[in-house]
Amino acid sequence: MRTVELMTRIAETDVTFSIDDGRWRGKCLICNxxxxxxxxxxxxxxxxxxxxRSLGGDNDLSNLGLTHPGCNGEKGRNWDPKRRHRGNPERYRAIVEHLRQRRRERWRERA
Ligand SMILES: [Zn+2]
Known part of the structure; x- marks a missing residue:
């Protein structure tokens, strides 16, 4: 699947997103x-x-969210690499759980 098709599916299943005039608008999963x-x-x-993905995460829609490029990059650099979160695994688990929870709260079944 092309990246933009996957992004469309994520937006369709996130209640904060709507499409208008060729643009999707909604809320960043990380900073809101x-x-x-x-x-x-x-x-x-x-x-x-x-x-x-490096820790076994998949492309299931429940594991995916849309973010600002900067927010995505920050998490990817500061938390996702093993050598980074090894020092503070509880904090890392809390971040991941928080994002999963937010994704669940925003979930919308596709029409
Ligand atoms: Zn953001």
Whole structure:
């Protein structure tokens, strides 16, 4: 599946997202701030793997969210690499659980 198709599916299953004039608008899964991306190209947002692929996380929609590129990059650099979260595994688990919970709260069944 192309990245933008996956992004569309994530937006469709996130109640904060709606489409208007060729752009999806909704809330970043990480910082909860407003976010928008081009519905055709996907430009403007990143796909966040809540439980990262490097730790066995998959492409199931419940494990994916849309984020600002900066928020996604920050989590990827500061928390997801093993050598980073090994020092504070409880904090890391709390972050991942928080994101999973937020994704669940926003869940919307596709029409
Ligand atoms: Zn953000």
């Amino acid at each position: 701030g407003w976010l928008s991306f081009d519905a055709r190209t996907g430009f403007g947002a990143n796909i966040e793997h809540i439980y990262p």
